[in-house]
Amino acid sequence: MELVSGAYFDGQAERSRLRLVELEGGEICMAPTEELIADRIGQWEASRRQDHEMLAQAAALYGLAAGLDDDYLDRRIRHETAGAHGMDFLRSLWS
Template sequence: MSIYRPEFEAALRLFARISEAMAMRGLSRPVLVGGAAVEFYSASAMMTGDFDLCSPIQVELEEEMQRHGFVRPSGPGKLTRGWIHPNLKLGFEIVGSVPMDGNIAKDRLALVDYFAVGDAFVIVSVEDLIADRMGQYTSGTAADRLDQARALFALHPELDLDYLDRRIHEETMGDHGIEALQKR
């Protein structure tokens, strides 16, 4: 039995297949960031409406997405930055060429073979994801991100606390540190 909601797991499986196809072509795998990474690390306790991806080779990634059935919505009132798959209830969007504006080292990215079938994908570390949520919270544009950061912090007792504290300070321009996650 899966720990994820069915729609998310179906999208995650497709993302893993696309990621593996990119690797088979000798290309870098896209990196899962944003709300889908939050849903992954929270086992669907916090849900997303889309998959945000980072890739320095957007054209090739979009080609692979099209090979796997994705289409770009068109027409009045349609989201034109993202991609949809007719069988999924989640959109996919390439939001950057590198995760977190390049503020994280490649060795902090995790290669995950969740389905144990060889279709692995890359995801931002939970520490960097928490720091990103704190940065968004601090910007004043996303008040709910503090709750997300605190929930992820509580769900992952194995965190590298020194790294996390440093990354939170970086993402919040020094306004917050790890203590913000411990307050209630």
Template sequence: MTAQDFEPPILVGGGAVELYSNSAVTTGDFDLVTARQESLEHIFRSLGFVRPSGPGIATRGWMHPDLKLGFEIVSSTLLDGLADRDRILLVDLGADGIAAIIAVEDMIADRMGQFASGSAPEMREQARRLLTLHSDADRAYLDRRIREETAGEYGIEDL
């Protein structure tokens, strides 16, 4: 994507949690955010990724048949525009470009938002684990983001 002068897609969701937890929490696929979905899908195709199809297949993502890796583009906007894009972690991969990963504070806040929705009670424990592993997190920013993601129902003290 950077070779085309586009921002790199941002890793979010379980893949980011796995990275930030040093694989203490594992995932089965990788969720990405990009405003350039068509361009990223073209890159996926050129690298041999396919969209699984057929009876019993319910995925919106891309799979690599040999690598057994799955990617899904989940949004065109990072956390509905609430995340501070200056906090995105950029990892230089040399000739392979740049990997962009959602900030750990935003990942914790997102997990708390899912917990607060009532649909994913296990997300609170993931948020707690991430905060324990990242005691250097910006606590003021994190508290604000948790409150935004939970409509004021929760804050950092609830971790």
């Protein structure tokens, strides 16, 4: 588990999308899957060596997730990649 301080996804993510997940002995606040996917693609885009593990993680999350908000996800991917990629790119990873 990682704990960070500062604004949630640099202030770009909608806090209303956070979810409380009950675990044995308490609750933790989880980021929505859309944020995790967009973050992985953004990390890949920002890296000089473009580590394909980041894309593999994004594709796996996309493939496993249910009920994603595609419009929100597209917006977040576009923000994280400075407009270079969107949902079409993500779908191409999964197909």
